[in-house]
Amino acid sequence: MVSPMIVAAQEAPPADRATTNLRDFDFVVDKITANYAGWDTKVTPATRAQLAALTAQLRAKAATASDAELTALLVEWVDFFKDRHIRVFAQPAPSAPASAAVVTQNYPSRPLTEAQARARFAALGKTRDPIEGIWRIGGDRYRVAILRDPGNARVFTAAVLTTMAGNWHPGQIKAEITRDAAGALQMLYRTGAHGEEKVGAELVAAGAAIAVTGWGTWARELPVVADADIVARQFPSDDLFLKALSPKTLWLRIPDFDPSRAAPLKALLAAHKAQIDKTPNLVIDLRGNGGGSDFVCEPLLPLVYTRPVYTIGIEMRASQDNIALRRKVADDIRVEAPDVAANLDIPNKQMAGNFGGYFRPDPLPFSIDRLPTVVPYPKRVAVLVDGAGSTAEQFLLALRQSGKVTLMGQSNSAGVLDFANVVGMPTPSGRFRLQWATSRTLRLPGDRVDPDGIAPDIRIPTGEKDPITHAAKWLERQVD
Secondary structure, three states, X not given: XXXXXXXXXXXXXXXXXXXXXXXXXXXXXXXXXXXXXXXXXXXXXXXXXXXXXXHHHHHHHHOOOOHHHHHHHHHHHHHOOXXXXXXXEEOOOOOOOOOHHHHHHOOOEOOOOHHHHHHHHHHHXXXXXXXXXXXXXXXXXXXXXXXXXXOXXXXXXXXXXXXXXXXXXXXXXXXXXXXXXOOOEEEEEEOOOOOEEEEEEEEEOOOOEEEEOOOEEEEEEEOOOOXXXXXXXXXXXXXXEEEEEEOOEEEEEOOOEOHHHHHHHHHHHHHOHHHXXXXXXXXXXXXXXXXXXXXXXXXXXHHHOXXXXXXXXXXXXXXXXXXXXHHHHHHHHOOOOHHHHHHHHHHHHHHHOXXXXXXXXXXOOEEEEOOOOOOOOOOEEEEEOXXXXXXXXXXXXXXXXXXXXXXXXOOOOOOOOOEEEEEEEEOOOOOEEEEEEEEEEOOOOOOOOOOOOOOOOEEOOOOOOOHHHHHHHHHHHOOO
């Protein structure tokens, strides 16, 4: 995730508010000034006065701001840089979990077992409303049963059947849904923190999913959907998987390149190696991939490689904070990826000798990566780029150099790459967390990715509801 977000934070004591708020505000300004790799690119003689005026204006408001207002002020300040790798967001206050009995007593509930729900759906038969059934939210984070209100056929409740959320319990009402006279759905949605939002909702994917405005997609479990993959084809899945779309085409979904994906991705490719080695087409689904770490992408490169890959280098901003935080990044992955950690150690040592300026980790402004062989399969690869950001965009720059690869999508990638290698730390009060980029690309200023992103080679029509199948059919129409 690369965009600023606002959530409830722990409130500062009223007596200390001005001191605490200004300490946090000044911390954000000072850390970005001292550490952000885009500072000298974004703060120029033409923009310096504008930033100074904005800083003074927002700081004057910060002293008396509530925590929610201060979060908005901080977000407004970092938005000056127009770089979604700078983020400041509130951290929820720690709280003791309420017991199941207390939460259930004080929160809307509809005691309902799964057996009772299934029996009710069976009894409804053909009179069942299209939204009635069992639905999954966030994979298996919540499973809910949507049933009509006994007294009003237009009102429905989504009761939790099972959940992995520690502050939710079976029987609690996750949402209340009303179908208006025109048939549209309105929802009172309850967030993970039990806050309430009024949002719109819509049945999509031939009734296999409910799209909840601002809160993603619910997938139907019961009644069973005949086309089990229809939701994941139409809406980017949070799951990592590889499966066959046809005898000629495989579909690899990668939600992100977080370091936690490294081992599962390697295992997935190893488990399907025999299938990959004989299937001519591959769709790599990077829609909404928020990035992560470059080393996670490495097992994919042999599948797409056709010629040496050129990568433009970076320069890094050297500071005490950046070196301390980057050393922690290396230490955190040292057990799982010792080679990657060792590679991070090299520029970290260089940084120690360049405090106060920028340095290039590599003596050349570019690198050339060669692999020993070009594998015969897959022959053709379509990569869906919609909204892919950060590390995913660096991967796209390599992919588009392959003779096998065609970038496809209904929209561009996210446009969050030119300033990268993100680190972060909490503010002094602990109410907020600040993140920033420590490197900038040598592609600037002539070859930007930010903010417009990388355009697909082939633009999938915006009205196409199933871009995965669209891409697969395009691959299968190609001839050698």
